[in-house]
Amino acid sequence: MYFPTLGSIASRDVIYLGIDATVEMAVEKMHEHNHRDIIIKSHSLYYVFTTQDMVRLKLDDMPFTTHFRDIPLKQVPLLGKEQNVITALDFLDEENEYICVSDDDSELYGLVTNNDIVASVDPQIMLENLTLGSMFDSKFGFISLDRDYSMRDVMCEMDRVHTDCIIVTEQQMPIGIVTSKDILRYFKSGQGHSLPLAHYMSAPLQTLAVDCSIADALKFLQQKEFKRIIVAKDDGSVVGIINEQELISRTYLKWSSLVKEHFSEFEELTQILNQKNKQLTKMATRDALTSIANRYLFEELFEKELAQSNRYDRVLSLIIMDIDHFKSVNDTHGHNAGDSVLKELSTLIISKIRLGDTFARWGGEEFVLMLPSAVLEEAEKVALKLRSAIEAHAFDNVGRITCSFGITQVASTDRLESAIAKSDRALYEAKENGRNQVICYRETE
Secondary structure: OOOOEHHHHOEOOOOEEEOOOEHHHHHHHHHHHOOOEEEEEEOOEEEEEEHHHHHHHHHOOOOOOOEHHHOOOEEEOEEEOOOEHHHHHOOOOOOOOEEEEEOOOOOEEEEEEHHHHHHHOOOHHHHHHOEHHHHHOOOOOOOEEEOOOEHHHHHHHHHHHOOOOEEEEEOOEEEEEEOHHHHHHHHHHOOOOOOEHHHOOEOOOOOEEOOOEHHHHHHHHHHHOOOEEEEEOOOOOEEEEEEHHHHHHHHHHHHHHHHHHOOOOOHHHHHHHHHHHHHHHHHHHEOOOOOOEOHHHHHHHHHHHHHHHHHOOOOEEEEEEEEOOHHHHHHHHOHHHHHHHHHHHHHHHHHHOOOOOEEEEEEOOEEEEEEEOOOHHHHHHHHHHHHHHHHHOOEOOOEOOOEEEEEEEOOOOOOHHHHHHHHHHHHHHHHHOOOOOEEEEOOOO
């Protein structure tokens, strides 16, 4: 099997600045070249600065005259252009989207992304026959806002749920999207927050159908230079968004299964993917910040547990919990402190639950907990114990926080969506009752 060198697949269209440059200079250069990211060079080290980083700096009121030497940056791996893509696999994960490629004189030659790797080591038969729907089971998460919301609302929502795109709607139907490129154009314009999203959004919305092949999806990403795919039904309604990282990691996992079936043909790649299988599974199923299960994994585990519970006539309960006034934590202590709270809270919860329970980050500051073989009253006792433990815990640099809980016992006729809706209803009541509450949803209500 042919594995190309990094130099043969690297993009030469790379923009970069020195470590003494300012954010303002980066905005200017990124806008000029229509790039969403820029490489920052400091001696022999390379870093990446993205429009998401800009959003965070803006929300933290850091002036764009700040020099990059005064900003924490994410380092990018550097490999020689004669090394092949197999070497690069060890450096690409959920944290590293890019690899800088150097020439013979150790100067920056180009840039390689996850997408470049997938496109270059290409089991074409799989990519052409697998569809987006078959890979992701039509379960995608996305955030939408009405066209009359402001750009300030967009930035707050992007920062809250760690996303870089928002679907814009009118009468609940999608009409456009705000992405990192639109954020960059907004920063460049210097206009205030008051203009509605419709003024800055990209429209019309470019989508792919659920029956689109992975091969065509990858070509679409390359041709359009997009970071994500908007998946839509035939009627134009959005099913959800798959970003490039999710597509890559889940494609790798599919490869692992495929090459095991065709070992004689793909022996070299099989050996490499077997070594990376644990890492790639984590990429697809673990929350990058807290390392607990992510929404995608929770959805799969819930469906399996519900089927087992129905088959063997067992009970199953679901808890959804939300950190009270989490926005004020970010506003008062900064977003790094907010991230620390999410990680510390996750560790605390894991230490208090059973080994067979499933705890996951649902999104932003919201978490879900699945309790097999637990009736509603038992789940309520668990939630009360967790509520007390959280209230009593002193979080680093923040102090005390509280959480609100909504609980439901899952009915045999429920699906995940209906069970979540019931728990959400109870959670809403807990919030309305003053927060730091545990409320159970009961079918007789």
